[in-house]
Amino acid sequence: MNIRIDNLPNYRIAYVRKVGPYGPHNVEVMEKLKSWAKRNGLFNKTAIILGIPRDNPEVTSPENCRYDACIVISNDYQIDNVVSEGELPGGQYAIYKVKHTAEEIQKALDTIFSDLLNKGYEIDSKPIFERYSGEVDDNDYCDICVPIKPKE
Template sequence: MKNALHITRLRSLLNLVENNHTKQLTSQEVSETTFYSYRNINRIFRSVFHKSIGRYIKELLLQEAARQLVYTDLPITDIAFELNYSDLQAFNKAFKREFGISPSKFRQQDQENMDAWIKAKLPEEIKQLDDLNYEIKSLPATRILYLTHYGAYQAPEIEDCWDALIEYADQQQLLQEDTKYLGEMLDDEEITKDENCRYNAAITLSPDAEVEVTGFFATKEIASGQYACFMHKGDYSKMDTLYEQIYLHWIVKNEFEVGNLPILEFYLSDEETTPKEELLTEIYIPII
């Protein structure tokens, strides 16, 4: 899509939907945000994402429902009503259509799978878990410039996303000595289909930085929060092993509950001058 106006208005629509998908958005709100009729912006949205606006909102809602089933003890009825389903039957039907299983069985299956995974992993991983260090950190609210990649978190296209972000930030003279580079994982790969996962390649901005936002580039403020922070040393492609150890460590030895904020990865090394085996990444897992 090369029409700059379409891109800017589509970016506004994505911001509206992703920040308000748990509310019941009206066609008027969509039209007022994009300056297009709902019918026309829906056509543009479908041509880019191969689904309607309504379908995208429903996917986000059901992914949030699945996340709450996995990471909280909230009753299923409460989850359904919180996500604007008028009755439990409608929620159960929509959830089963999306995931092929009822909400209650989804929650039960996840716990059974986790128990089996722990049992299989624990004997071989226990020494590594004893050596796994982390810190509890509170991050302040942070303003960022970002570009979103839609797809699997390990997809090579993420590099293109980063190249575009750095070039754009450099053109606007936003790269400073204290600029931090981070990735924001908005979805859970165990719940969300690979093609629907959202990854924000981002740089931090000073509070008074003036940014001209065009196209799919956007700014926002990451909310303050508490995190368990782990350090990874080595190739980015090998971080999955540490993620496994993190969640196993929590389950076996701690009583942390995963928070609602996205997982963050802060990239501390210069890839141009640092060997892959020496790359340092801080992984921030939100906790409550």
């Protein structure tokens, strides 16, 4: 698996949230976000799109799991009432480049945590997220970004 450690900046985000089981329905919320971003001239080759599962389905019941489809926006961009606004904290992240398929993402998630522990890291409390660069429709890969800190 292609892994690198990087310091990411704080991201100001516009997002659309779905509450319910993770899975194929996440695509619907991502399409809603992309449609909004296209109408507002934000969906282009330099766009950074994020998918953030906010809850662990092993701890949170599936019907209460939150998924945010996000786009990074500039500090001065004024959002409308179609999307919500938030911030994703920066810091040190392990970044895994994987093929953008449900199978490959799941395979990566099955090994990431033990991989990081073996390399002397532990998972930080910030959200884990998927990051897509440019126009998502043209990209077969995504980054799984895992917040890390050195083992104590």
